[in-house]
Amino acid sequence: MLSLQYLPIPPTINIRFANKPLMPHEASKHWAQQSRIRHGPTGSINPNSYLSKLSLAGVSECADQVELPEELKPELMPKHVAVIMDGNRRWAKSRGLPVQLGHRAAGQALKQLALNCKKFGVQVLTIFAFSSENWVRPKEEVDFLMNFFEEVGKSDFKKLILQEDLRVSILGNRSQLPESLQNLASSSEELAKSNKGMRLVVACNYSGRYDITQATKNIADKVRNGVLQVEDINESVFEQHLQTNGIEFPNPDLLIRTSGELRVSNFMLWQLAYTELLFFDKMFPDFDEADLVEGLAAFQRRQRRFGGHKY
Numbered sequence: 001m002l003s004l005q006y007l008p009i010p011p012t013i014n015i016r017f018a019n020k021p022l023m024p025h026e027a028s029k030h031w032a033q034q035s036r037i038r039h040g041p042t043g044s045i046n047p048n049s050y051l052s053k054l055s056l057a058g059v060s061e062c063a064d065q066v067e068l069p070e071e072l073k074p075e076l077m078p079k080h081v082a083v084i085m086d087g088n089r090r091w092a093k094s095r096g097l098p099v100q101l102g103h104r105a106a107g108q109a110l111k112q113l114a115l116n117c118k119k120f121g122v123q124v125l126t127i128f129a130f131s132s133e134n135w136v137r138p139k140e141e142v143d144f145l146m147n148f149f150e151e152v153g154k155s156d157f158k159k160l161i162l163q164e165d166l167r168v169s170i171l172g173n174r175s176q177l178p179e180s181l182q183n184l185a186s187s188s189e190e191l192a193k194s195n196k197g198m199r200l201v202v203a204c205n206y207s208g209r210y211d212i213t214q215a216t217k218n219i220a221d222k223v224r225n226g227v228l229q230v231e232d233i234n235e236s237v238f239e240q241h242l243q244t245n246g247i248e249f250p251n252p253d254l255l256i257r258t259s260g261e262l263r264v265s266n267f268m269l270w271q272l273a274y275t276e277l278l279f280f281d282k283m284f285p286d287f288d289e290a291d292l293v294e295g296l297a298a299f300q301r302r303q304r305r306f307g308g309h310k311y
């Protein structure tokens with residue numbers, strides 16, 4: 001029987017730093033010896049003061065002054081980081097706050113995350129904003145989220161795109177989104193089309209199975225119309241029909257999921273084939289710069305083999 005110590009992917013991680021850097025061959029053993037990382041703050045807080053601390057201007061000012069933490073090596077930085085921003089409702093409920101405030105706090109954490117990823121040299125940040133399955137949530141919450149995406153997209157995110165030179169891509173089935181949000185998605189991509197900085201990819205009404213299904217339909221259509229021969233279909237051709245086609249690094253190097261859940265929840269199923277997975281116990285609204293640095297450092301200690309081996 002496999003001992004837990006040698007499982008290739010740990011069920012949970014502790015990404016507190018080791019006192020000394022680990023050699024690659026020590027890394028996988030190291031992971032299995034860790035337990036869950038620290039938890040977020042407990043007790044009640046004033047949501048307004050909490051949110052105002054993370055104002056966009058404040059984060060930007062700070063971003064200009066901070067250098068790359070010494071534990072991070074620029075040459076080992078993941079090019080594409082994907083994040084499942086989980087735990088917003090639990091964050092709110094544990095503080096006796098309405099669910100909406102959990103999502104609002106997540107919006108602030110996300111802005112900080114985008115700024116920090118850019119600062120550390122990540123080239124693509126993909127976030128799971130709304131899954132194809134999230135429609136089954138209470139109508140009040142779904143309506144709030146749609147309005148919130150629109151509100152943020154027209155204000156803070158617009159500023160972020162312009163100030164930080166971000167490129168933008170939206171994944172997912174747009175046709176089911178409110179028309180105003182569809183228009184906003186297109187206008188945000190248009191606004192950012194000449195930008196040169198980090199790419200922010202927002203997955204909204206997206207799921208991995210949806211992406212694979214729509215790619216399959218498009219390929220089948222091309223075969224039916226004689227544009228493509230069955231024998232010409234291969235992984236590379238298939239990838240060109242996924243919605244991540246056109247993103248310079250389509251497959252995430254690192255996936256971070258917050259809130260202690262250990263699953264990928266139908267996110268980027270094709271693209272995650274060789275992605276390194278990191279799970280944090282913290283709820284997303286509490287995920288901060290120190291967590292990101294710990295996650296990036298943890299990634300840099302992983303040994304990626306892509307099915308091969310080095311011994």
Ligand SMILES: CC(C)=CCC/C(C)=C/CC/C(C)=C/COP(=O)(O)OP(=O)(O)O
Pocket residue numbers: 085086087088089090091103104106107110128129130134148149152202259
């Ligand atoms: C694009 C944008 C502005 C995003 C801001 C962040 C945001 C509002 C994300 C919503 C995504 C979501 C459904 C999170 C999961 O928490 P949950 O509600 O499932 O929490 P739970 O796991 O505690 O139930």
